[in-house]
Amino acid sequence: KIVGISEKRIRDIHRIKPTREAIGLARRFSLTSPFAQAVLDESDMVIGGVRGALLTIKDGYAVANAGIDRKNAPLNSLVLWPHDPDLSARTLRDQIRREFGKHVGVVIVDSRVTPLRLGTTGLAIGAAGFRAVEDIRGNVDLHGREVRITFRAIADALAATAQLVMGESSERKPFVIIREAPVKMESDSGVREAKLAWNRCLYMSQIMPPGHDQSQHN
Amino acid sequence: KIVGISEKRIRDIHRIKPTREAIGLARRFSLTSPFAQAVLDESDMVIGGVRGALLTIKDGYAVANAGIDRKNAPLNSLVLWPHDPDLSARTLRDQIRREFGKHVGVVIVDSRVTPLRLGTTGLAIGAAGFRAVEDIRGNVDLHGREVRITFRAIADALAATAQLVMGESSERKPFVIIREAPVKMESDSGVREAKLAWNRCLYMSQIMPPGHDQSQHN
Numbered sequence: 001k002i003v004g005i006s007e008k009r010i011r012d013i014h015r016i017k018p019t020r021e022a023i024g025l026a027r028r029f030s031l032t033s034p035f036a037q038a039v040l041d042e043s044d045m046v047i048g049g050v051r052g053a054l055l056t057i058k059d060g061y062a063v064a065n066a067g068i069d070r071k072n073a074p075l076n077s078l079v080l081w082p083h084d085p086d087l088s089a090r091t092l093r094d095q096i097r098r099e100f101g102k103h104v105g106v107v108i109v110d111s112r113v114t115p116l117r118l119g120t121t122g123l124a125i126g127a128a129g130f131r132a133v134e135d136i137r138g139n140v141d142l143h144g145r146e147v148r149i150t151f152r153a154i155a156d157a158l159a160a161t162a163q164l165v166m167g168e169s170s171e172r173k174p175f176v177i178i179r180e181a182p183v184k185m186e187s188d189s190g191v192r193e194a195k196l197a198w199n200r201c202l203y204m205s206q207i208m209p210p211g212h213d214q215s216q217h218n
Numbered sequence: 219k220i221v222g223i224s225e226k227r228i229r230d231i232h233r234i235k236p237t238r239e240a241i242g243l244a245r246r247f248s249l250t251s252p253f254a255q256a257v258l259d260e261s262d263m264v265i266g267g268v269r270g271a272l273l274t275i276k277d278g279y280a281v282a283n284a285g286i287d288r289k290n291a292p293l294n295s296l297v298l299w300p301h302d303p304d305l306s307a308r309t310l311r312d313q314i315r316r317e318f319g320k321h322v323g324v325v326i327v328d329s330r331v332t333p334l335r336l337g338t339t340g341l342a343i344g345a346a347g348f349r350a351v352e353d354i355r356g357n358v359d360l361h362g363r364e365v366r367i368t369f370r371a372i373a374d375a376l377a378a379t380a381q382l383v384m385g386e387s388s389e390r391k392p393f394v395i396i397r398e399a400p401v402k403m404e405s406d407s408g409v410r411e412a413k414l415a416w417n418r419c420l421y422m423s424q425i426m427p428p429g430h431d432q433s434q435h436n
Binding site for chain 1: 341372381
């Protein structure tokens with residue numbers, strides 16, 4: 001949130017002109033139509049929704065409301081994700097190195113929901129300076145057998161850890177510092193590494209994208 | 219995993235007799251048929267799958283392979299979730315209090331995947347001694363407006379934090395201790411509080427349960 005605000009990724013809700021599509025979505029899912037329009041503008045695709053939230057694809061991730069939030073935004077405005085969250089993370093990492101001489105990894109965090117779970121945890125939307133996804137293919141378990149779950153979402157785990165401490169409402173903790181995290185420092189990495197194809201995703205492979213011919217769906 | 223093993227929730231794969239349904243699922247999703255049978259036996263519902271994993275409902279949660287794992291299991295065997303993970307967590311909490319005089323919260327952790335994300339983080343499958351879901355309805359943001367994302371999945375955030383340190387293969391860290399976690403200690407709570415109805419879930423509301431009439435699907 002603080003990164004979106006600092007990059008002036010803010011929209012004035014009174015200056016948003018909702019289209020007919022936005023008005024329809026707003027009515028169907030109990031949203032305001034300027035908010036629905038902003039979500040349409042920000043998302044690659046709107047898949048559907050529940051009361052109060054749209055399921056969208058945003059930068060290749062499946063998130064609520066294209067990451068748009070009214071919480072802790074200036075009055076009558078919406079805060080959007082940074083244009084390129086991995087780039088924002090890289091810029092922050094470089095600034096910290098320049099100003100303080102510290103070599104850090106940076107994670108930009110937003111809230112996420114989990115299938116069939118009440119409540120939010122943290123999701124990494126941008127990362128820099130460390131390996132966002134750890135590849136453990138070929139590692140063996142205690143019995144010497146190769147492990148089958150082969151990647152670890154390190155950036156997301158750090159995001160969940162950070163969000164636990166940062167809170168969601170008026171805690172005024174825009175960032176946290178995690179020390180001694182078991183990560184591999186690496187300069188050229190980012191959350192973009194964590195993208196998974198639709199047909200390899202356990203959840204999304206079960207959902208037909210809008211306009212998909214049902215008779216073709218497996 | 220360690221909790222399932224200590225409760226002897228282990229199946230010998232050579233003693234599993236796959237049904238025709240299991241053989242079909244195994245062929246379709248590149249699994250062994252005893253493994254597919256064990257998943258069928260453990261799950262409330264099999265929704266579909268991708269290569270190497272089935273999307274199942276298990277104890278009301280949407281997880282891969284009903285939580286069954288071959289990793290770090292005894293040879294030729296599968297480790298299942300505890301029968302009642304919240305109860306297992308409560309038992310552990312009570313034992314720790316009795317043996318060490320320490321008042322702790324306990325989270326039982328398994329790996330989980332995230333929609334359109336590569337890699338696993340931790341998911342809380344059982345919890346005791348603290349508020350698993352924090353209700354922040356009515357809280358206000360920095361500008362005094364009521365927050366709309368109204369629950370925080372505290373147990374899941376702790377699980378993700380723990381899994382970051384525990385690792386996934388041969389790390390031999392069956393448990394971790396988290397100090398000074400910002401949680402509300404409370405005796406009568408559990409992960410069961412974190413269940414969300416299918417039609418309120420952003421992801422699962424988009425998926426038709428097997429046998430659901432498509433013409434009725436919204």
